[in-house]
Amino acid sequence: MSANPDLIIVGAGAIGTACARALASRGVSVLLVEAGPKPGAATPASAGMLAPLVETNRDDPMLALCVRARDLYRELAPALRDETGIDIGLWTSGILTVAFSEEELEQLKEEVAWQRQQGYHAEWLTPEEIKERHPGIYPAILGGVLAAEDGALDPLALNEAMLRSAMARGANLLQGERVDELVIRDGRLTAVRTATRTISAGAAVIAAGCWSGRISGLPRPLSVEPVRGQLVALDWPAGEPPGIVYAGQGYLLKRGNEAIAGTTVEHVGFDPGVTEAGIASILATARKVFPALAGKPVLRQWAGLRPGTPDGRPMVGRDPEIPNLWYATGHGRHGILLAALTGEIIANLFAGEKQEYDLSPLDPSRFWSQ
Ligand SMILES: Cc1cc2nc3c(=O)[nH]c(=O)nc-3n(C[C@H](O)[C@H](O)[C@H](O)COP(=O)(O)OP(=O)(O)OC[C@H]3O[C@@H](n4cnc5c(N)ncnc54)[C@H](O)[C@@H]3O)c2cc1C
Numbered sequence: 001m002s003a004n005p006d007l008i009i010v011g012a013g014a015i016g017t018a019c020a021r022a023l024a025s026r027g028v029s030v031l032l033v034e035a036g037p038k039p040g041a042a043t044p045a046s047a048g049m050l051a052p053l054v055e056t057n058r059d060d061p062m063l064a065l066c067v068r069a070r071d072l073y074r075e076l077a078p079a080l081r082d083e084t085g086i087d088i089g090l091w092t093s094g095i096l097t098v099a100f101s102e103e104e105l106e107q108l109k110e111e112v113a114w115q116r117q118q119g120y121h122a123e124w125l126t127p128e129e130i131k132e133r134h135p136g137i138y139p140a141i142l143g144g145v146l147a148a149e150d151g152a153l154d155p156l157a158l159n160e161a162m163l164r165s166a167m168a169r170g171a172n173l174l175q176g177e178r179v180d181e182l183v184i185r186d187g188r189l190t191a192v193r194t195a196t197r198t199i200s201a202g203a204a205v206i207a208a209g210c211w212s213g214r215i216s217g218l219p220r221p222l223s224v225e226p227v228r229g230q231l232v233a234l235d236w237p238a239g240e241p242p243g244i245v246y247a248g249q250g251y252l253l254k255r256g257n258e259a260i261a262g263t264t265v266e267h268v269g270f271d272p273g274v275t276e277a278g279i280a281s282i283l284a285t286a287r288k289v290f291p292a293l294a295g296k297p298v299l300r301q302w303a304g305l306r307p308g309t310p311d312g313r314p315m316v317g318r319d320p321e322i323p324n325l326w327y328a329t330g331h332g333r334h335g336i337l338l339a340a341l342t343g344e345i346i347a348n349l350f351a352g353e354k355q356e357y358d359l360s361p362l363d364p365s366r367f368w369s370q
Pocket residue numbers: 010011012013014015016033034035036037038040041042043044045046047048049050177178179180207208209210211212215228229230231262263303304305306307328329330331332333334335336337338
């Protein structure tokens with residue numbers, strides 16, 4: 001472990017490891033400090049969907065960035081497999097959103113028309129076309145949209161592959177130690193403190209998920225809070241082709257032989273437990289989408305804490321007053337989608353390189369300048 005790294009990253013979830021890989025690729029000596037992972041960490045709990053068209057709407061300033069983020073994985077997946085031997089399970093065959101009601105149908109039609117005008121690859125599917133793709137789907141389905149380039153990956157595999165790749169490029173990992181405090185002297189970060197040591201560093205990136213605001217010595221309060229999401233695993237219906245289906249507030253995707261079904265959006269503090277009501281609402285949607293799931297046993301159920309912000313957008317960038325303190329946190333529902341892009345952005349900003357995109361939607365200062 002380098003005694004005085006150029007940069008310390010606090011947290012080795014999807015965001016911290018992606019930042020580590022991108023920075024180490026540019027020759028920065030990086031130390032990742034990871035407390036746990038803590039129970040409730042978002043990355044291992046995540047569904048791993050890459051769903052910019054499904055999960056952002058036309059007014060969302062994140063849409064273009066999210067599409068770019070999704071597309072990065074097409075090159076990254078084979079690169080990570082070559083480097084680390086880990087297959088991140090990239091699925092690129094689209095996400096289907098179906099309508100159960102006339103109201104949902106109208107909304108989807110409007111959205112797909114707009115997406116097509118913008119040049120995004122979205123296809124309207126009739127009930128017959130949907131049943132060709134998914135013979136076991138709810139028989140009275142009214143129609144749906146295929147976001148043809150949206151997809152998914154396996155978040156645990158991504159996390160591990162990013163970590164291994166970062167380490168192969170020279171990054172180090174200090175596992176099982178929590179950063180309790182940032183040391184800031186004369187307007188610069190000089191070190192971080194854990195329970196057992198003080199580690200000097202040239203800079204730090206806060207990538208501690210929903211716990212980011214809990215570190216002492218931050219120059220200002222961070223608007224990041226835990227937003228719980230619950231998930232359930234069942235057997236994927238026998239004979240049903242693989243796919244990802246959204247319906248109302250819920251979704252289902254095939255991973256391995258399992259149907260992963262989600263989710264909830266709950267503001268309940270740092271409690272990573274599942275609830276009967278949460279699981280019941282997820283199962284109700286899943287079993288409506290594929291009636292064959294009715295009565296099938298739950299194989300696993302779990303929850304994770306998304307790092308949420310008041311406007312739902314991440315904070316990626318520099319502190320307004322401490323020039324060597326960086327934030328890469330608050331990714332909410334999109335942290336797997338945005339992980340690789342966040343790493344690239346942080347590494348570019350750190351190197352002082354020009355940015356390809358308008359990063360103002362991500363600017364951490366937006367919460368402190370009003
Ligand atoms: C149920 C659910 C479903 C989701 N589905 C999707 C999806 O389909 N697509 C998508 O893009 N996103 C999804 N997300 C969101 C995504 O998982 C998160 O946005 C992303 O994982 C956040 O990554 P992170 O690295 O910021 O946080 P985390 O993964 O929580 O990692 C933070 C790490 O920091 C460590 N840490 C905390 N404090 C300290 C400290 N003081 N010192 C050292 N280490 C510390 C923790 O132990 C943890 O390992 C989902 C989330 C949930 C919960």
